[in-house]
Amino acid sequence: MSVNEIVDELRGSRPRAGDALRLQVLTLASAPQPASPSLRDRLRDRRRLVLALPAAAALAVVAAVAVGVTRPSPAPVASEAIASKATAERSAAPPGAATFAGPAQDAAGAATSKAPAPTTGRAQRYSATLTLGVEDTDALSTATQQALAIAKDLGGYVVSVQYATGDTGAASLTLRVPSGQAATAVTRLSGLGTILAQNVQIDDLQESLDTLDRQVVRLRAQIATLTAAIDRAETAADRARLLERRAQAQAQLQALRANRAATAEVARNATIQLELRTEESSTAPAPGSRLERALDKALAVLAWEAVVVLAILVAAAPLALVAAAVWLTRRTRRRREEERLLAAS
């Protein structure tokens, strides 16, 4: 018998299931399918994993974009001109003086600046320069009026106001407020717009006042001594010379008192220089658009997500290799066992 004859005979005698088996299987196959597999079984399904991977990637991108759009972006960088100005002001400060300078705080201008306060109980000269950006000329007008109101509200007054508008606008205000209210004033004023630059300088005047007080005491004692000597003068010439010296001492005392009063006045009130500018006139370069900042933020979040995923992969790689080796070994052993089983049967 040839191979072809064998093949023909095998094909011609193809087995057929009996009627009983056919009825049994068809009844079984027509039955409703058992309850759906559990969630665990579903997760085991590789087809769903294939869908899960791009879904996870899409979720990561959506999360990054959402974070980029919703979270406040960092402040735009202040212009080089303003930064240079702040640096110059710091370098110009006399020794022993404290200077606090800072760039813009927040792009939206919603945040206020917490300014340093003068030391209580010591005479100090408090000077602050604040540069704010406002949206347009209407906002400039409103901010100017509010600045005047803040100064008045805190017991201060306006030294000068310069206000100019056109296509763009700018206002320059010099305000004086009681030193005790200086920090509050700076904080409240900084809320009137976007902070572009801020400089606070505090100079200690207490030592100067103490020196002036000591000089006053010494001059008074000198005047008292001269007055006593005038009364005891024996000659007209001596008396005239002592009278002249006492007049000089009295003039010096008067000058010292005036000097002390002026110094005390400086310490009593803080000077705040407020510059308001519309955004168009600001020398600060236009910060990136909201979309650009949101994209930057989203990219940063994506980068972090990539780092986290990479870290997980690095940590999981050895385990995955071991698992793959175990799986391959088991599969090979199972196939060999099946081969033996089929060869022996």
Place this chain on the structure above:
Amino acid sequence: MTLEQPLATRPPRSLAEAAEAHLDDVFGYLLYLTRDRESAEDLTSSTFEKALRLWDRFDPRRGSARTWLLGIARTTALDWFRAEARRRRREEAAALDERVEDVFVEGLSPELEAALTSLSAGEREVLALRIVLELDGDATARVLGISPTAVSTRLSRALKRLEERVNEG
């Protein structure tokens, strides 16, 4: 009026449809494997029970319903062979041999029947799939979990042995 597409060219809509079309294939394959009609019938029932549970996982893009059912049948048969081997070892008796029928495929000549019986289950299954059920090389490879080349080699050896045994007898 819509024309019904023949089942041979489209995937079955239900397991009942697949069972109706491929029951004989599954049964024939299992009969060649086990050489025992009763066992083949039991295993056929078990195969379709499993298929019913797994039906929602059947993906026609990954293979035909016939290949899918034969794969399940093979797994079921292997479990049966393992159980039989354990039972034989436990009872120290060739239980399988006792159950082998003289005529397990009706219509074959006695020489061919005897020759088939002398082959191993591995040889009989490749003959069943490639010759009797006329599966192509790729489909047979998917059922057996080996390469198409290995299928071809295995078939060639099985046919050669079968020819030798037939002509010996």
